[in-house]
Amino acid sequence: MYPELVTDALFSTDRLERARKAAADAGLDALIVTPGADLRYLTGYDALPLERLTCLVLPVQGEAVLIAPQLEVPAAQVSPAGSLGIEIAGWAETQNPYAFAAARLPRGLGAVGVDNHMWAEKLMGFRDALPGVRQELAGPVLGGLRMRKTPEEVEALRRAGDAIDRVHSRMGEWLRAGRTEREVARDIADAILAEGHDRVDFVIVASGPNGASPHAEASERVIERGEPVVVDIGGTMPDGYCSDSTRNYVLGDPPAEYAAYHAVLLLAQRAQTEAVRPGITAEQLDAIGRDIITEAGYGEYFVHRTGHGIGLETHEEPYIVSGSARPLEPGMAFSVEPGIYLPGRHGARIEDICVCTQDGGIRLNLTSRELGVLS
Incomplete structure (x- = not known):
């Protein structure tokens, strides 16, 4: 322990x-x-x-x-x-x-x-x-x-990020048409532990219209081909530090509408992660992605803040949200996770844990942010 x-x-x-x-x-x-x-x-x-x-x-x-x-x-x-x-x-x-x-x-x-x-x-x-x-x-x-992590804490978060990345890299083992969200979630939970976590904190497997709910519970809904699936997973490592990462998958060809707005979301999330640096405020970082999503016509469907701090808790200071004039400082670790959610149809969220450094920022989640197309 x-x-x-x-x-x-x-x-x-x-x-x-x-x-x-x-x-x-x-x-x-x-x-x-x-x-x-x-x-x-x-x-x-x-x-x-x-x-x-x-x-x-x-x-x-x-x-x-x-x-x-x-x-x-x-x-x-x-x-x-x-x-x-x-x-x-x-x-x-x-x-x-x-x-x-x-x-x-x-x-x-x-x-x-x-x-x-x-x-x-x-x-x-x-x-x-x-x-x-x-x-x-x-x-x-x-x-x-x-909220200001030491180098040792950043390394602990990096280990956590590596562990959850390994789970995402195995998604093709479990995410298949004909299986229920709950069945897939159980396999993912087992993998979170197998890849080094001490505890599973959450497993969101949200297919089709369930993906339009940012905190959907895994259900008995059967996943079908052509449906987008949001997978948001995280856990706690033996040292107490947490992981949290979201990727999007589709079994077969994605709906054209979905592919279009996932591309917008990817552009926004990349712009935000690349903008991380000392001095930028939390609300400025939030606005970078929100403006891109709004200009593409999806602003009303980005319904939550850009991110939250992470460390010994999955959600802690600082919060990357409109109205927060807190400037980022070296050592601050937080998620960058814009989302687009179309009620009754589907949704998408891309999430990485980032750390503000002395001269910029780094990402701790390194799996592909592209839409994961599974056979």
Whole structure:
């Protein structure tokens, strides 16, 4: 679960120190982080989200401590958190875990940051254990750190991209006329694991009119010859970093209308990926593809943002969307996935994970973006 090859480089106390500084800059006295991507980012511990409290207590001034139920302490110790040199403190079944965690914080706190996905019951528990202490979302603090990937993180995303590319390259093994979307999706899910992922996060196999729904569920619909199929797949690698890539396929000759707008989509997506560079804003990058699609007459059918950040979660900051004036910076990793969806007929989406570099951008998904014509 925690391969030494990747965790040594990915998870270090440097993340804790940067989180401390960012919290202090935001006017917070401490961070409290429960199981999820934020905890894994800071400690490497992929903790189970249980009714029993697990959390990282990270004061701006003072020592970090990982609080866990006593029976979960061994799991925390064998995770990367065990090699960070931070204390792992277990609480007993009869103890109040919130009071136990609060006791590890300095006195006189004004404000603490809590992770955005903390369960409500745990938030209430900390409210009672820290009376008079203001609770704020830690998302702006931790999101600012997580969206700027280190070279080690980019390499982890590259491994994830390579793994999902290998699955797309095998699509001809499973995508055949007469099979249902669900049958194909099951085979793809098995391949995602076989190609190195630890977990399958999603498998969209959307044929014919189902392709007009961007987040269609694989169904019992039988795939027929001549029908376009949108395949959007992704998973989580053993190191916690995610993959996500979409390609379009057709069994036999595609409908002329579909081939025409897939060519427009390909032009738009290529223009966007080639425009990735430091300083361009998220909304400017979105507009590059959207304008091409609109000029071709399909603007009303591009119904979602251009992309989302990716890392320890499939969807995280930054979001490539109209209205976001956030400039891209080196290390930011995100999808570029314009789409065209014709209700009742078919749809298409082309998606690559891109990384902004010091002097431009790189794509982490390298399979052909052309329409995949299968026999």
